[in-house]
Amino acid sequence: MNINLTLLVQMIAFGVFVAFCMKYVWPPIMKALEERTAKIAEGLAAAERGKEEQELGEQRALEVMKEAKTNAADIVSQAQKRYNEIVDEAKRDAQAEAERIRHAAQAEIEQEANRAREELRERMGQLAVAAAEKILQKEVDAKTHQDLIASFAKQI
Amino acid sequence: MAADTLTAQDYISHHLTNLTLGFHPEHGLTFAHDAEEAAAMGFWALHVDSLLWSIGLGYLAYRFMRGVAQKATAGVPTGAQNFLEWIVDFVNENVRGSFSAKNDLVAPLALTVFVWVFLMNLMDLLPVDLIPYAFAQFMSLFGADPHHVYMRIVPTTDPNITFGMSLAVFLLVLYYSIKIKGVGGFASELTMQPFGKFGLPANLVLEGISLLSKPLSLSLRLFGNLYAGEMIFILIALMYGHNLLLDVSGMTLQLAWAIFHILIITLQAFIFMVLTIVYLDMAHQHH
Numbered sequence: 001m002n003i004n005l006t007l008l009v010q011m012i013a014f015g016v017f018v019a020f021c022m023k024y025v026w027p028p029i030m031k032a033l034e035e036r037t038a039k040i041a042e043g044l045a046a047a048e049r050g051k052e053e054q055e056l057g058e059q060r061a062l063e064v065m066k067e068a069k070t071n072a073a074d075i076v077s078q079a080q081k082r083y084n085e086i087v088d089e090a091k092r093d094a095q096a097e098a099e100r101i102r103h104a105a106q107a108e109i110e111q112e113a114n115r116a117r118e119e120l121r122e123r124m125g126q127l128a129v130a131a132a133e134k135i136l137q138k139e140v141d142a143k144t145h146q147d148l149i150a151s152f153a154k155q156i
Numbered sequence: 157m158a159a160d161t162l163t164a165q166d167y168i169s170h171h172l173t174n175l176t177l178g179f180h181p182e183h184g185l186t187f188a189h190d191a192e193e194a195a196a197m198g199f200w201a202l203h204v205d206s207l208l209w210s211i212g213l214g215y216l217a218y219r220f221m222r223g224v225a226q227k228a229t230a231g232v233p234t235g236a237q238n239f240l241e242w243i244v245d246f247v248n249e250n251v252r253g254s255f256s257a258k259n260d261l262v263a264p265l266a267l268t269v270f271v272w273v274f275l276m277n278l279m280d281l282l283p284v285d286l287i288p289y290a291f292a293q294f295m296s297l298f299g300a301d302p303h304h305v306y307m308r309i310v311p312t313t314d315p316n317i318t319f320g321m322s323l324a325v326f327l328l329v330l331y332y333s334i335k336i337k338g339v340g341g342f343a344s345e346l347t348m349q350p351f352g353k354f355g356l357p358a359n360l361v362l363e364g365i366s367l368l369s370k371p372l373s374l375s376l377r378l379f380g381n382l383y384a385g386e387m388i389f390i391l392i393a394l395m396y397g398h399n400l401l402l403d404v405s406g407m408t409l410q411l412a413w414a415i416f417h418i419l420i421i422t423l424q425a426f427i428f429m430v431l432t433i434v435y436l437d438m439a440h441q442h443h
Contacts, residue, residue, distance in 0.1 A: 002195055003316060004178070006203040010210060010320030017214050017272065021221070022264035028225040029244050032237075035230030 121153035128152055164394050171284060171390050174203040174314060175306045189304045203314055210311035213275040214268075221271070243271065247429065254433045257440035259332075262433060269321070270429040276311040277382055277421030281414055284389045312382040312424075315375065322375035325432050329370065332439040341442070370435050374428065381424050385417050 129149055169191060176194040177187055178201025187204075188194035194201065224240045233241055247270055251263045287309045292302035311317040333342045346363045347356050392413065395406035 002176075002197075002201070003319065004176075004197070004199050004201045004203070006201075006206055006314065006316035007320040007323070009202065009207055010317050011324045013207075013211050013214060014268075014272075014321050014324045017218055018261070018265050018268045020218055021268045022261060025218070025221040025225045026244075026264040026267065028228050029221075029240065030248075032228035032230050032233075033241060033244070036233075039230055 125149040125153040167394065168387075168390055170303070170306065171288065171308070171386075173306045174308050175205040177202045177204045188306075189301075203308075203316055205306065205308050206311045206314040206317050209279060209309055210272075210276055210317055213279070213311070214272050217271045217275055221267075243267070250430060251433055254430065255437045255440075257336075257437065259436070259440065261328075262436055265328075265436075266429045266433050269325075269432050270425050273312065273321070273378065273428050274422060274425035276317070277425055279310045280313070280382060280385055280389070280417060280421060282309060283410075284386070284393050310382060310386055312378055313386045315379050318375035318379040319371070321428075322371040322378075325374065325435060326371035329435050329439045332436060336440050337442060370431075374431055374435075378424050378428055381420055385413075385420060388413055 126149075129145070173188075173191045173194065175187065176197060177185075178194070178197035179185055180188070180193055180197055183193075188197060188201070220236070221240060224236045228237055228240075244267060247267045248263055251266050255262050288307040291307040292300075292305040295305045296302045308314065333345075337345060346367065347353075347359050349359060350362070351359055389410065392406055392410045395402045395409070397403070
């Protein structure tokens with residue numbers, strides 16, 4: 001329990017250990033701790049940013065989907081309209097075609113009738129001439145009386 | 157165990173004598189063979205055991221901490237780095253809590269104090285006879301008388317060690333007091349308060365005592381606690397080797413005291429560290 005040189009040696013050893021600790025132990029550890037603190041703060045900030053970006057992205061996706069839905073509805077309604085138009089047009093065309101065919105048929109019928117009438121008229125003329133020939137007992141020149149026959153035929 | 161061949165008093169004093177190397181007035185440079193010879197060596201003697209354990213433990217702690225610190229990364233810490241960071245964080249919290257000025261010395265100083273004192277105290281948990289007995293047997297191989305081979309393995313039960321540390325802290329307190337406040341400022345702090353300039357002698361006595369009590373209380377608190385703890389372990393060790401009942405109760409007591417002592421050694425290391433920080437903080441304060 002004597003106080004002796006041990007005290008001084010311990011003081012020196014203490015000083016040396018403190019100096020070495022101050023130079024080689026404390027700074028690297030504190031540096032690592034501070035770097036980690038900064039890293040964690042950075043990571044948290046990045047996570048926050050990521051979350052915000054995700055929310056923005058979700059919002060954007062919703063908008064795009066809404067737009068797409070509207071577009072699709074537009075396209076469907078346009079297609080419906082076009083369909084109706086095509087159907088209408090087809091109907092109109094068909095009606096016009098039917099009308100045209102009907103007109104053509106009517107014209108043909110009229111032509112036929114006219115022709116038949118003409119023929120009938122001619123025959124009637126010839127018949128009348130033949131009848132007149134017979135009646136007059138003398139041959140009448142058909143050529144000379146052509147005009148007469150024609151006017152006669154017209155009156156039938 | 158040794159109580160069969162020695163009286164209890166011999167056993168205790170054997171455990172309380174340091175392995176002393178010094179100049180004996182009659183025998184010259186030698187290891188002291190008993191307490192009287194050690195006392196006769198006066199100031200110029202070394203407690204080889206205290207210094208060996210103290211510096212050895214300090215060196216181990218330093219090597220460990222330096223090894224970890226050099227490889228420290230800012231990534232996820234593992235194993236040893238985690239452990240050291242836990243201690244460093246703990247010390248740093250205390251420094252930031254108690255020390256308001258800016259000084260890069262204080263935190264490493266506090267870390268050194270805490271780790272070193274804790275390790276030196278920790279030696280108290282080893283069975284009291286384990287290393288001294290092994291050392292005595294080892295030395296007897298070289299012809300030494302085992303009864304006169306001394307070995308104290310708890311450096312903090314040696315007042316030289318605790319006073320050495322507290323005086324170093326005291327020197328730092330004086331240095332920073334004068335550096336921060338100037339010689340005049342420090343002198344006026346010692347003489348001009350609390351009673352004003354007309355109560356100068358009273359001021360000097362009060363402030364002088366309060367200043368000198370710092371290193372004294374710092375080292376005596378640590379020394380007293382550890383010395384008493386070691387003494388109890390020695391007394392418990394005296395119970396062994398008589399009969400079964402004493403052996404069993406000795407074991408029970410030793411276990412109980414060891415468990416309780418874990419608290420004491422940690423607490424004393426912590427107190428030494430906190431007071432070091434507080435004293436240095438006071439040295440940095442302007443009044």
